Amino acid sequence: MDIDSAQLSAILSRIQFAFTVSFHIIFPSITIGLATLIAVWEGLWLKTRNPVYLQLAKFWIKPFAITFGMGVVSGIVLSYEFGTNFSKFSELTGAVLGPLMAYEVLTAFFLEAGFLGVMLFGWQRVSERMHFFASCTVAVGTWISAFWIIAANSWMQTPAGHKIVNGRFEVESWFAVIFNPSMPYRLSHMLLATMLTATFVVMATSAWYLLKQQHQTFARKGLSMTLWLALVLAPLQALVGDFHGLNVKEHQPVKLAAMEGIWPAREANVPYLLFAIPDPEQEKNHFEVKIPGLASLLLTHDWQGELQGLQSVPKADRPNVPLVFFSFRLMVGLGLLMIFIAVAGLWLRKRGTLYQSRWFLRLCSVMAPSGVIAVLAGWYVVEVGRQPWLVQGLVRTMDVVSPLPAERVTLSLSLFVLTYSLLFGVYLYFFRKLIKKGPPELADLQQLKVGVKASGYAVAFTKNLADETQHKGAH
Amino acid sequence: MDISLFYFLLLGFAILMYVLLDGFDLGIGILYPWFNSDAEHDHLMRSISHVWDGNETWLVFGGVILFGAFPTAYAQLLSTLYLPIMLMLIGLIFRGVAFEYRFKSHSSKIWWSRAFAIGSTLAAFCQGLMLGAVVQGVPSDAIQGSSLQLVTPFSLFTAVAVVAGYALLGCAYLVMKSRGDIQHKAAQRGRVLVWVVMLAMALVSLFTVLSDDLIWQRWFGGWQTLWLLPLPLLALAAARLLYRDLGRVRKSHHNKEQVTEKHEDRPFWLAVSLFVLAFAGLLVSLFPYLLPRQLSYQQAVAPEHSLWFMLPGVLIFVPLILAYTLWGYRIFAGKVEDFEEGY
Numbered sequence: 001m002d003i004d005s006a007q008l009s010a011i012l013s014r015i016q017f018a019f020t021v022s023f024h025i026i027f028p029s030i031t032i033g034l035a036t037l038i039a040v041w042e043g044l045w046l047k048t049r050n051p052v053y054l055q056l057a058k059f060w061i062k063p064f065a066i067t068f069g070m071g072v073v074s075g076i077v078l079s080y081e082f083g084t085n086f087s088k089f090s091e092l093t094g095a096v097l098g099p100l101m102a103y104e105v106l107t108a109f110f111l112e113a114g115f116l117g118v119m120l121f122g123w124q125r126v127s128e129r130m131h132f133f134a135s136c137t138v139a140v141g142t143w144i145s146a147f148w149i150i151a152a153n154s155w156m157q158t159p160a161g162h163k164i165v166n167g168r169f170e171v172e173s174w175f176a177v178i179f180n181p182s183m184p185y186r187l188s189h190m191l192l193a194t195m196l197t198a199t200f201v202v203m204a205t206s207a208w209y210l211l212k213q214q215h216q217t218f219a220r221k222g223l224s225m226t227l228w229l230a231l232v233l234a235p236l237q238a239l240v241g242d243f244h245g246l247n248v249k250e251h252q253p254v255k256l257a258a259m260e261g262i263w264p265a266r267e268a269n270v271p272y273l274l275f276a277i278p279d280p281e282q283e284k285n286h287f288e289v290k291i292p293g294l295a296s297l298l299l300t301h302d303w304q305g306e307l308q309g310l311q312s313v314p315k316a317d318r319p320n321v322p323l324v325f326f327s328f329r330l331m332v333g334l335g336l337l338m339i340f341i342a343v344a345g346l347w348l349r350k351r352g353t354l355y356q357s358r359w360f361l362r363l364c365s366v367m368a369p370s371g372v373i374a375v376l377a378g379w380y381v382v383e384v385g386r387q388p389w390l391v392q393g394l395v396r397t398m399d400v401v402s403p404l405p406a407e408r409v410t411l412s413l414s415l416f417v418l419t420y421s422l423l424f425g426v427y428l429y430f431f432r433k434l435i436k437k438g439p440p441e442l443a444d445l446q447q448l449k450v451g452v453k454a455s456g457y458a459v460a461f462t463k464n465l466a467d468e469t470q471h472k473g474a475h
Numbered sequence: 476m477d478i479s480l481f482y483f484l485l486l487g488f489a490i491l492m493y494v495l496l497d498g499f500d501l502g503i504g505i506l507y508p509w510f511n512s513d514a515e516h517d518h519l520m521r522s523i524s525h526v527w528d529g530n531e532t533w534l535v536f537g538g539v540i541l542f543g544a545f546p547t548a549y550a551q552l553l554s555t556l557y558l559p560i561m562l563m564l565i566g567l568i569f570r571g572v573a574f575e576y577r578f579k580s581h582s583s584k585i586w587w588s589r590a591f592a593i594g595s596t597l598a599a600f601c602q603g604l605m606l607g608a609v610v611q612g613v614p615s616d617a618i619q620g621s622s623l624q625l626v627t628p629f630s631l632f633t634a635v636a637v638v639a640g641y642a643l644l645g646c647a648y649l650v651m652k653s654r655g656d657i658q659h660k661a662a663q664r665g666r667v668l669v670w671v672v673m674l675a676m677a678l679v680s681l682f683t684v685l686s687d688d689l690i691w692q693r694w695f696g697g698w699q700t701l702w703l704l705p706l707p708l709l710a711l712a713a714a715r716l717l718y719r720d721l722g723r724v725r726k727s728h729h730n731k732e733q734v735t736e737k738h739e740d741r742p743f744w745l746a747v748s749l750f751v752l753a754f755a756g757l758l759v760s761l762f763p764y765l766l767p768r769q770l771s772y773q774q775a776v777a778p779e780h781s782l783w784f785m786l787p788g789v790l791i792f793v794p795l796i797l798a799y800t801l802w803g804y805r806i807f808a809g810k811v812e813d814f815e816e817g818y
Contacts, residue, residue: 070575082549085554091549102789122807171781402618408558412561
């Protein structure tokens with residue numbers, strides 16, 4: 001194979017991985033947060049017996065199920081793609097990353113899958129407490145899964161605890177590998193991001209119902225809860241993001257320079273660029289709109305602080321600056337919008353017009369994909385910003401791709417593009433269908449069909465409701 | 476015991492678990508075209524919708540154990556078997572999402588049934604193809620050469636054999652989980668499949684043993700033949716019993732009698748033991764290779780530090796996983812009911 005064809009094949013493999021991993025991350029970023037919310041609602045229902053909580057849990061479990069399914073099938077692809085498309089990388093780093101992923105499967109994937117069956121289909125087969133336990137277990141499983149995969153990814157960003165023997169990575173300290181310098185920041189940032197993603201999906205749906213004047217009690221509860229959540233999570237996320245940025249400055253200064261569009265090798269009193277078009281050829285920015293000294297202040301806590309710029313490394317060692325720069329701005333912009341909505345929501349709540357304010361409800365309802373978009377943009381900053389390295393400073397991406405013929409990768413990439421485009425359309429269609437159908441009516445929940453072995457959930461609930469109705473009738 | 480041997484056996488265990496568990500639910504997909512009505516298709520899918528996800532997790536587990544414990548083999552095998560793996564993944568994607576969308580669709584239901592059937596069959600076929608290619612010995616230049624190198628008469632044969640084997644597991648599962656017409660049909664088809672599977676097993680065994688002098692020596696080169704003889708004999712006995720049990724189920728439907736529980740449940744376990752025996756036979760032939768005649772497990776093994784790190788995880792969590800998986804199956808024990816509420 002000549003050089004050109006080898007390079008083409010490598011680029012195709014990278015595009016395929018970027019495409020399949022981007023597609024995958026959409027779904028876990030919704031389900032991690034949504035699983036948690038469902039478990040919370042179920043717990044609240046058990047505690048308060050307020051049926052609206054059961055309605056919330058029962059309604060959101062359906063979009064959750066289709067999202068989870070998409071996450072599962074697109075995730076399996078990834079666990080094989082390391083080997084198929086990055087065989088040299090797997091050989092070099094298998095001893096470090098393999099065990100982390102083995103722990104992910106052992107402690108999380110089986111747990112999620114094992115209890116998901118009970119969570120989705122076991123309403124009539126187990127007691128209500130056991131069902132709640134299953135929902136909690138699924139939620140915890142999603143967090144554990146995030147823990148391990150973030151550990152593995154963070155090690156590639158800020159490798160630690162390893163040694164290189166005969167060109168391959170071996171581990172000296174597992175603790176240092178897992179809790180590598182960027183891991184705690186990335187994990188908290190990502191978990192908060194998934195919570196925010198789910199929060200805004202639920203908020204948008206509730207706002208949409210209120211606009212349409214449907215399912216009022218249900219929608220009010222959903223909107224109110226998620227606005228409170230956003231009020232806590234969105235500012236917290238900004239704070240964690242700031243700490244994460246400081247960590248990037250420390251360990252991946254070139255990535256930070258790309259995020260902020262800093263070209264000189266070293267620069268003091270760095271402005272914060274609200275907008276600019278970075279030009280990698282001329283090594284400068286066009287159309288800058290900036291606040292002087294703010295970047296220095298944010299990152300060094302000093303207006304005059306010095307930052308390292310892109311020219312400190314050769315061109316070949318820089319990432320795609322415009323992509324990182326704009327992705328970062330998109331993410332931060334959406335984050336600020338989320339904070340604004342949370343604060344505006346509080347203000348409207350105080351004024352008592354939260355559920356009537358049409359402009360606000362409209363704004364909330366278009367925020368449905370905001371979390372997913374912010375997560376994707378954030379991951380582009382992380383992953384593109386690390387290039388040309390696959391393991392920061394140690395392994396170059398282009399050096400470790402499988403030596404496959406380009407045609408073979410073209411074929412698989414085309415298949416993935418076709419399959420995923422089709423499935424994404426289908427996913428959105430069914431998601432919309434479920435939302436349009438609305439939550440189960442309280443009366444319907446009452447008439448849950450009781451199965452042969454109905455030991456707990458349905459029977460207890462139906463009985464309970466029947467008692468309540470009798471009570472009301474008596475009064 | 477040597478720790479690398481432990482991981483070799485663990486990998487074998489993971490693959491076996493995958494083949495048995497996803498085997499029966501892929502089998503249900505393979506059987507889809509043999510059932511006609513929507514109601515039957517609903518029933519078939521309902522019988523596995525709560526377990527398929529867990530079953531497929533064993534595939535991921537096998538993959539990561541290979542990655543963590545034998546990175547060289549993971550890299551070589553996966554990049555060499557590129558296209559069958561990709562096609563298998565596409566198949567698994569379509570059948571996986573069919574579980575979610577089929578029950579929620581009306582006009583497009585037929586397409587989800589097709590996606591489920593074709594996806595399941597494609598995934599099984601690719602797995603069989605890879606099995607054949609590995610047993611036969613993948614050509615060392617396979618990654619650079621044409622993908623068609625992997626397609627040989629032998630690998631095509633093993634591909635069809637695996638599809639038939641999974642279908643047999645699926646039939647036996649249905650006999651256990653269904654009643655009436657579906658059970659009757661599954662028993663009937665299962666009997667044909669017993670013949671197909673036994674014939675395929677015999678031919679594949681014969682080919683494997685004859686293809687390599689070392690493998691011949693291992694089976695017939697001395698006293699160990701006596702130790703190994705039970706494998707094929709037990710397989711024959713299991714197949715015979717399976718055939719008879721399925722026959723009894725079929726007959727009682729003809730005579731409109733109650734099927735006894737023993738004959739409903741036992742076929743599944745017999746089909747499982749057939750697979751276990753075949754797998755053991757394969758292990759005898761291929762040991763100690765991950766890639767026959769090219770890469771043994773000792774050559775591919777990761778540094779000890781990584782193996783020891785995974786060990787507590789394996790020893791604690793694998794039993795735990797088996798326990799709660801069993802619990803999950805017990806919750807849904809008994810026949811599949813058609814009026815059960817989903818989520």
